[in-house]
Amino acid sequence: MLKPEIAKLLGEQVNAEFYASNVYLQLSAWCESQGLEGAALFFRGHSLEERTHMDKIFDYLCECGIPVTIGAIAAPPTQFANLMEVINAAYQHELKVSAMIKNIANQAFQAQDYTTFNFIEWFIAEQHEEEVLFGKILSKAKMLGFDGSPGQALHHMDNFLRAVEQHA
Numbered sequence: 001m002l003k004p005e006i007a008k009l010l011g012e013q014v015n016a017e018f019y020a021s022n023v024y025l026q027l028s029a030w031c032e033s034q035g036l037e038g039a040a041l042f043f044r045g046h047s048l049e050e051r052t053h054m055d056k057i058f059d060y061l062c063e064c065g066i067p068v069t070i071g072a073i074a075a076p077p078t079q080f081a082n083l084m085e086v087i088n089a090a091y092q093h094e095l096k097v098s099a100m101i102k103n104i105a106n107q108a109f110q111a112q113d114y115t116t117f118n119f120i121e122w123f124i125a126e127q128h129e130e131e132v133l134f135g136k137i138l139s140k141a142k143m144l145g146f147d148g149s150p151g152q153a154l155h156h157m158d159n160f161l162r163a164v165e166q167h168a
C-alpha cells in the first residue's frame with residue numbers, strides 16, 4: 001500500500017504530465033502557425049510522449065489500488081516571440097519536471113517505499129535523456145548562430161528538429 005504522501009505526489013505527477021503534453025501540443029500549434037513544420041512535428045511527438053508518461057503513472061496508481069483524480073489542467077503559454085523562445089521554454093519546462101521526479105524519488109526513498117523508488121527510476125533516466133536532447137538542440141542553435149530571427153539558421157533549425165523527431 002502506498003503511503004498517502006507518495007500517492008499524492010504521484011497523483012499530482014499524472015496531472016503534471018498532462019500539462020506537459022498540452023504545453024508541447026501548444027508549442028506544436030505555434031510552430032504550425034509560423035510555417036515551422038519540422039519544429040511542429042518535433043513538439044507534436046513530444047506531446048504524445050508526455051501522454052505515455054501520464055499513462056505509466058496512471059497504471060501504477062491503479063495497480064496499487066489508488067484512485068486517480070484528474071484535476072483542472074492549466075492552460076499552457078501561447079505567445080512566443082520566436083522559435084528560440086519556444087525551445088528555451090521547452091527546456092525550462094523539462095528542468096521543472098526533472099525536479100518534480102527527483103522529489104518523488106527522494107520522498108519514496110525517505111519513506112522506504114522501494115517499489116515506488118524502483119518505478120520512478122525509469123522517469124529519472126527519461127528526464128536525463130530529455131535534458132541531453134535539449135542540450136544538443138541548444139548546442140546546434142549556438143553552432144548556427146541561431147537567435148530566433150528569420151533566415152537560413154531558422155530553416156536549418158526547423159530541419160534539424162524534424163530530423164531529431166524522425167530518428168527518435
Ligand code: FEO
Pocket residue numbers: 017020049050053094097130
Ligand atoms: Fe514527462 Fe518530459 O516529462
